[in-house]
Amino acid sequence: MSKTTIYIDGYNLYYSRLQGTPYKWLDVVTLFRDQILAVQDPEAVVTAVKYFTAPVKANFARHGEASEHAQEQYHRALRAKYPSMVGVIRGFHIFRPTSLPSHVEGQPPSKADRARVWMIKEKLTDVNIALHVYRDAMRGDAQQLVICSNDSDLEPALQFVRQDAPEVKIGLVMPLREGAKGQGMISNKRLTAQASWVRHYVRDEELAQSQLPTHVQTKKKPASKPNHW
Structure with a gap:
């Protein structure tokens, strides 16, 4: 058995895989533990799932305040269903005006x-993500680290884990569609290069089979799937 922690780049997962699908109300434990790892590494024992994200801002969101509410409901649902397993680690957004070159088709x-x-x-x-991955490896909190991201900024952290804790396995699950390579989207x-194993895509049927209940009971009122999801 390999004690496993899963690290999810929520922004990367949403915009690279979930956006435009009916699968946003995603049970990440079911997806990674019961769908992906059950096949990839049947000996894995998932002890923690760390979900990294930043709060949505209504002024910049497509659905305004409804987008803020949707994210809040989703995080409540995850924490309520898996109180001892799922942790939501938040960053933040910065907004500022800047100047960028205009896009003109066919012109540099x-x-x-x-x-x-x-x-x-x-x-x-x-x-x-980088600090949690490295710290968990150094503290011996996990024998296997499974990262869901396609962001090259994580490369140094994975390199250091390989150098300083070579006994720890590194798995990568790319938040891409099956067949994405044909559309120019590829695994980083x-x-x-730093991974022990790689899963290059997440199938629609895996997402469909990994949805939270429409209403998830919490200590207060239930967390409910947003109408526009």
């Missing part, structure tokens, strides 16, 4: 043609 970027835009950037997620080679 030009400094002479710039437009004022809002820069929206998620902060702390990458560094939080800088990350896959």
Whole structure:
């Protein structure tokens, strides 16, 4: 048996795999433990799932306050269903105006043609994942680290784990669609080079079979699936 911790880049998972699908009300424990790891590593024992994200801001969200409420309901549902297993680790967003080259089809970027835009950037997620991964490996909290992200910023942390704790296995689950390679979306080679094993996609049927109940009981009122999800 291998004591396993799962680290999920919520932003990467949402925008690379879940956006535009009916599978956003995702039971991450069922997906990773019972769908993916049950096949990839049947000896794995999942003891913790760490979900890294940042609070949605209504002013910049497609559905405004409904988007904020949806995220809040989702996090409540995960914590209520798996109170001793799932942890939600939050960063934050920064918003500031900046100037960027305008996009003109078929033309390279030009400094002479710039437009004022809002820069929206998620902060702390990458560094939080990297620090948790490395710290858990060094403390012996897990024999296997399974990371769901396709972000090359995590490469140094995985390199250090391989150097300083070579006995710890590193698994990668890429938040990509099956067949994404044909659409120009591929697994990050800088990350896959550090892994003991790689799962290059997540299937629709796996997502469909890993949905939370529409209403999840909490200590207060139930956490319910948002209507627009």
